[in-house]
Amino acid sequence: MSKAPANAAAATYDRILDAATEVIAQRGYSGAGVQEIIERASSSKGSFYFHFPSKEKMVEALVGRMSDKLVETVQEAMEGQPTPLHRVAASIDTLVSTFARQRKVAQVLLLNIIGHGRETDRRFLPMRERFSQMIQEELDAAVSADQIPPQDTALVSQMWVGALHEVILRWLLTGQPSPLTNATPPLQGALMRSIGAEPASFTPAIAASARRRLS
Amino acid sequence: MSKAPANAAAATYDRILDAATEVIAQRGYSGAGVQEIIERASSSKGSFYFHFPSKEKMVEALVGRMSDKLVETVQEAMEGQPTPLHRVAASIDTLVSTFARQRKVAQVLLLNIIGHGRETDRRFLPMRERFSQMIQEELDAAVSADQIPPQDTALVSQMWVGALHEVILRWLLTGQPSPLTNATPPLQGALMRSIGAEPASFTPAIAASARRRLS
Amino acid sequence: MSKAPANAAAATYDRILDAATEVIAQRGYSGAGVQEIIERASSSKGSFYFHFPSKEKMVEALVGRMSDKLVETVQEAMEGQPTPLHRVAASIDTLVSTFARQRKVAQVLLLNIIGHGRETDRRFLPMRERFSQMIQEELDAAVSADQIPPQDTALVSQMWVGALHEVILRWLLTGQPSPLTNATPPLQGALMRSIGAEPASFTPAIAASARRRLS
Amino acid sequence: MSKAPANAAAATYDRILDAATEVIAQRGYSGAGVQEIIERASSSKGSFYFHFPSKEKMVEALVGRMSDKLVETVQEAMEGQPTPLHRVAASIDTLVSTFARQRKVAQVLLLNIIGHGRETDRRFLPMRERFSQMIQEELDAAVSADQIPPQDTALVSQMWVGALHEVILRWLLTGQPSPLTNATPPLQGALMRSIGAEPASFTPAIAASARRRLS
DNA sequence: AATGAATGAGTATTCATTCAT
DNA sequence: AATGAATGAATACTCATTCAT
Numbered sequence: 001m002s003k004a005p006a007n008a009a010a011a012t013y014d015r016i017l018d019a020a021t022e023v024i025a026q027r028g029y030s031g032a033g034v035q036e037i038i039e040r041a042s043s044s045k046g047s048f049y050f051h052f053p054s055k056e057k058m059v060e061a062l063v064g065r066m067s068d069k070l071v072e073t074v075q076e077a078m079e080g081q082p083t084p085l086h087r088v089a090a091s092i093d094t095l096v097s098t099f100a101r102q103r104k105v106a107q108v109l110l111l112n113i114i115g116h117g118r119e120t121d122r123r124f125l126p127m128r129e130r131f132s133q134m135i136q137e138e139l140d141a142a143v144s145a146d147q148i149p150p151q152d153t154a155l156v157s158q159m160w161v162g163a164l165h166e167v168i169l170r171w172l173l174t175g176q177p178s179p180l181t182n183a184t185p186p187l188q189g190a191l192m193r194s195i196g197a198e199p200a201s202f203t204p205a206i207a208a209s210a211r212r213r214l215s
Numbered sequence: 216m217s218k219a220p221a222n223a224a225a226a227t228y229d230r231i232l233d234a235a236t237e238v239i240a241q242r243g244y245s246g247a248g249v250q251e252i253i254e255r256a257s258s259s260k261g262s263f264y265f266h267f268p269s270k271e272k273m274v275e276a277l278v279g280r281m282s283d284k285l286v287e288t289v290q291e292a293m294e295g296q297p298t299p300l301h302r303v304a305a306s307i308d309t310l311v312s313t314f315a316r317q318r319k320v321a322q323v324l325l326l327n328i329i330g331h332g333r334e335t336d337r338r339f340l341p342m343r344e345r346f347s348q349m350i351q352e353e354l355d356a357a358v359s360a361d362q363i364p365p366q367d368t369a370l371v372s373q374m375w376v377g378a379l380h381e382v383i384l385r386w387l388l389t390g391q392p393s394p395l396t397n398a399t400p401p402l403q404g405a406l407m408r409s410i411g412a413e414p415a416s417f418t419p420a421i422a423a424s425a426r427r428r429l430s
Numbered sequence: 431m432s433k434a435p436a437n438a439a440a441a442t443y444d445r446i447l448d449a450a451t452e453v454i455a456q457r458g459y460s461g462a463g464v465q466e467i468i469e470r471a472s473s474s475k476g477s478f479y480f481h482f483p484s485k486e487k488m489v490e491a492l493v494g495r496m497s498d499k500l501v502e503t504v505q506e507a508m509e510g511q512p513t514p515l516h517r518v519a520a521s522i523d524t525l526v527s528t529f530a531r532q533r534k535v536a537q538v539l540l541l542n543i544i545g546h547g548r549e550t551d552r553r554f555l556p557m558r559e560r561f562s563q564m565i566q567e568e569l570d571a572a573v574s575a576d577q578i579p580p581q582d583t584a585l586v587s588q589m590w591v592g593a594l595h596e597v598i599l600r601w602l603l604t605g606q607p608s609p610l611t612n613a614t615p616p617l618q619g620a621l622m623r624s625i626g627a628e629p630a631s632f633t634p635a636i637a638a639s640a641r642r643r644l645s
Numbered sequence: 646m647s648k649a650p651a652n653a654a655a656a657t658y659d660r661i662l663d664a665a666t667e668v669i670a671q672r673g674y675s676g677a678g679v680q681e682i683i684e685r686a687s688s689s690k691g692s693f694y695f696h697f698p699s700k701e702k703m704v705e706a707l708v709g710r711m712s713d714k715l716v717e718t719v720q721e722a723m724e725g726q727p728t729p730l731h732r733v734a735a736s737i738d739t740l741v742s743t744f745a746r747q748r749k750v751a752q753v754l755l756l757n758i759i760g761h762g763r764e765t766d767r768r769f770l771p772m773r774e775r776f777s778q779m780i781q782e783e784l785d786a787a788v789s790a791d792q793i794p795p796q797d798t799a800l801v802s803q804m805w806v807g808a809l810h811e812v813i814l815r816w817l818l819t820g821q822p823s824p825l826t827n828a829t830p831p832l833q834g835a836l837m838r839s840i841g842a843e844p845a846s847f848t849p850a851i852a853a854s855a856r857r858r859l860s
Numbered sequence: 861a862a863t864g865a866a867t868g869a870g871t872a873t874t875c876a877t878t879c880a881t
Numbered sequence: 882a883a884t885g886a887a888t889g890a891a892t893a894c895t896c897a898t899t900c901a902t
Binding site for chain 1: 870871872873874875
C-alpha cells in the first residue's frame with residue numbers, strides 16, 4: 001500500500017523518465033499525458049518543461065536511454081563468445097531474457113511508440129536498425145568464416161528482428177509463452193536453420209551481465 | 216463484381232471507409248481526425264455518427280473489411296496448390312505482392328494502427344493471428360505429410376508473420392527494396408529453410424485472383 | 431441587477447464578438463481570455479473555434495466590424511456637407527460624438543489593441559490610416575478649391591488623427607473632459623487654424639445618422 | 646558623465662534594464678519574457694527578483710529612467726531659448742530628433758507599453774502628461790506675453806502630444822518619413838498655426854545636449 | 861439519411877514567481 | 882548578490898461526440 005516511489009531521491013530528470021516509462025507502458029504514447037507523468041514523478045509541469053523542450057523530445061530521450069542500455073547489455077553478452085554464430089545466438093538469448101525481465105521496457109520499445117505518423121516513426125526506426133545491423137555484421141562474419149553459405153544477410157537480419165519482435169509482442173499482449181524464455185530454444189532453432197546453420201549447441205549460458213536493469 | 220474505380224457514386228458508408236483509409240495512411244490512427252475524414256468523403260459529422268457509433272468502431276470496421284478481403288485473396292491463391300508447402304509459399308507470395316500493390320492498406324494494417332494502449336491493440340491482434348493460424352495449419356499439414364520434421368509450428372508461424380511484417384514495414388518507411396517483390400525469393404528461401412524444407416521451387420506463379428483490390 | 435444578456439437571441443458569431451468587445455475593453459487584448467469571452471457570450475470553447483480559427487483572427491473580425499461601422503457612420507455624416515472643410519469638420523464631430531456615446535468601442539479601437547508585437551500592430555494600423563486618408567482627401571480638395579493654402583496634407587491628416595486619438599484617450603483614462611463632446615469646439619478650432627483656415631462656423635449640426643450604434 | 650558604450654561592465658541592475666529595453670522593443674510588453682531578458686543581460690532569475698519585486702515594477706523603473714532622461718534632454722534644449730514659443734519649438738525639435746536617433750526608446754515609450762488593461766496604462770500615462778504639461782506651461786507663458794491669443798492651452802498641448810505621437814508611431818511602423826526629422830518643419834508649422842502663431846523662424850538650431858543618449 | 865453548429869473535457873505548453881543553496 | 886531548479890495557475894487550442902433540424 002505504501003506508494004513511496006523507489007526513485008524518490010533520484011534527480012528530477014531521471015524521475016520524469018522513469019515515470020514516463022510506466023505511463024507510456026500503460027497507456028501508449030498519445031495516451032500518456034504530461035500531467036500523469038509529472039504526478040507519478042512527484043514533479044511539476046514547470047519542471048518537466050525545464051528539463052525537456054517538449055513531450056516528444058522527452059520520449060526521444062527516454063527511448064535513447066533505453067536502447068543505449070539494451071545495446072550495451074547485448075554487446076557485453078556477445079563479447080565472450082567464440083564464433084560469429086555463437087555471438088548472434090548470445091545476442092538473441094540476451095534480448096529475449098532482458099525483455100522477459102523488463103516487461104515495461106519491451107512495452108515501450110516494441111509496442112507503444114510506433115504508429116504516430118511518419119516523422120515520429122522514422123525517428124524510432126534506428127533502434128531496430130541497430131539490432132538488425134548488429135546481427136547482419138555477425139552473419140556476414142559467419143559467411144566469411146564459412147560457417148554458413150552466402151546469402152542476403154541484410155534481409156535475413158531484418159527478418160530475424162521481425163520474428164523476435166512478433167514473438168515478444170504476442171507475449172506482451174497474451175502472456176504466452178510463460179515464461180517468455182521458453183520460446184528461446186525453438187526460436188534459436190528456427191533462426192539458425194533459416195540461415196543454413198546447424199541449430200544445435202549455439203545457445204550459450206546467459207552471461208551474468210545480462211541480468212542488469214535497463215531502465 | 217465490377218467495382219467502380221472511384222468512390223464518387225459509392226454509398227456513404229463505403230465512402231467514409233475509403234476516406235478513412237487514406238487519412239489514416241497519411242496521419243496515423245490518432246492523427247486521423249473525424250473532421251478530415253468526412254471532408255474527404257464529402258460527408259458530414261452527423262452522417263459519420265449515423266453510420267458508426269464511434270471513431271474506434273469505424274476503424275474496426277475498416278480493418279475488418281481490409282483483412283477480410285486480404286484473407287480471401289490469400290485463400291484463393293492457396294486453393295490451386297498441390298501440397299501444404301506449396302500453399303504456404305503461395306500465401307506468402309500473395310501477401311507480399313498484394314501489399315506491394317496497395318501501399319495504403321499495408322500502411323493502415325501494419326503500421327498506423329497499433330501502439331495506442333492495450334485495449335485497442337488487443338482488438339487488432341486477431342488479424343495477425345488469422346494469418347499465423349493459416350500458416351500454422353499448413354505447416355501442421357506439412358508435418359503430417361512428412362514434408363517437414365515435427366516442430367513448434369505455432370511459434371514458427373508467429374515468427375513468419377513477424378518476419379514478413381518487418382520486411383514490409385521497412386519498405387513502407389524506407390522504400391527499400393524497390394520493388395518490394397524483389398524480397399520475395401530470399402524471403403521464401405529463408406522461411407523454408409527455417410522449417411527444414413528445401414527452399415527450391417515452391418514459389419508458384421501468382422494466381423490471377425491476387426490482382427484484385429483489397430479496399 | 432437582472433443580467434439577462436440583451437443579445438441572448440443573437441447568432442453565436444455575433445454574441446461572441448459582442449462579448450469580446452466587453453472583455454477586451456475591460457482587460458485589454460492579452461488579458462482577454464477565450465474562456466471569459468465564451469462565458470460572457472453563453473457559448474463554448476468549441477463554438478468559439480468553430481466560428482473563428484484563432485483568438486487573433488477573431489479580434490481582427492471584431493475590429494473590422496467596428497471600423498466598418500464607424501467609417502460608414504462618418505461618411506454618412508459627411509455626405510450632406512457643402513464644402514471640403516465642412517465635410518472634414520463633420521467627420522471630426524461625428525467621430526468624437528460617436529466615441530463619446532460608445533466608450534467600449536473607443537477603448538477597444540484606440541487603446542487596448544495595440545502594442546503586442548509588430549505583426550499584430552501592422553494589422554490594425556490600416557484602420558487609423560483609413561481615417562487619415564479620408565481627412566487627407568478632403569484637405570486636398572480644400573487646397574484645390576483654394577479654401578486653404580497648399581501644404582503637406584498627408585502629414586497634417588496624420589497629426590489630426592493623432593490629436594484626436596490623444597484627446598479621446600485622456601478621456602478614456604481620466605474621464606476628462608466630461609462630457610467628451612465639450613472638447614469638440616476648441617478641438618475643431620485648433621485643427622482648422624493648423625491648416626490656415628478660419629475656425630469659425632464649420633461646425634455643423636450633427637446628422638441624425640451619427641446617433642447609430644457601432645457595435 | 647562618460648557612459649561605457651556597451652553594457653559589459655555595467656552593474657546588474659542597469660544591465661537588466663538595458664536588456665529589457667531591447668526585448669520590449671522587439672517583442673512588446675507581454676511578449677517580453679523574464680527569461681529572455683535575463684539571458685540577454687547575462688544574469689539570472691534570482692538576480693532579477695533580487696533587484697526588482699516584479700516584472701511590472703521593473704518596467705516601471707525602465708520607463709521612469711527613460712522618461713527622466715528624455716525630460717532632462719528636452720529641458721536643457723529649452724533653456725537657451727529667448728521666448729516661450731522658441732522654447733516650445735525647441736522642445737518639439739529635440740523630442741523628434743531624439744526619438745529619431747533612438748528608435749528603441751521610441752518603440753518602448755510610445756508603442757509597446759500601452760494597451761494592457763487600465764491599471765498598467767494609468768501608470769504610464771504620467772510620462773505623456775509630463776510633456777503635455779511642459780508644453781502647456783510655455784503656451785500659457787506665450788499667452789501672458791501676448792505672443793498668441795488666449796485659448797484652451799490644456800487641450801491644445803494634449804493635441805500636440807497626440808500629433809507628435811502619431812507621426813512618430815507611423816515612422817516606427819512604416820519607416821516613413823525617412824529620416825523622421827524631415828517631418829519636423831511641416832510639423833512645427835502646423836502646430837504653430839494651430840495656436841495662432843506665425844510659423845516662421847521658431848525652429849532653433851538643435852542644441853548639443855540633444856545628442857546625448859537616453860537609455 | 862444527412863447536416864453542421866454546439867459542446868466541454870482534455871492537451872501541451874508558457875511564464876512570472878519562489879526558494880534552497 | 883547571485884544561481885537555476887522548481888512551481889502551478891493560466892493559456893490557446895483540439896476533437897470525438899451530441900443534437901436540433
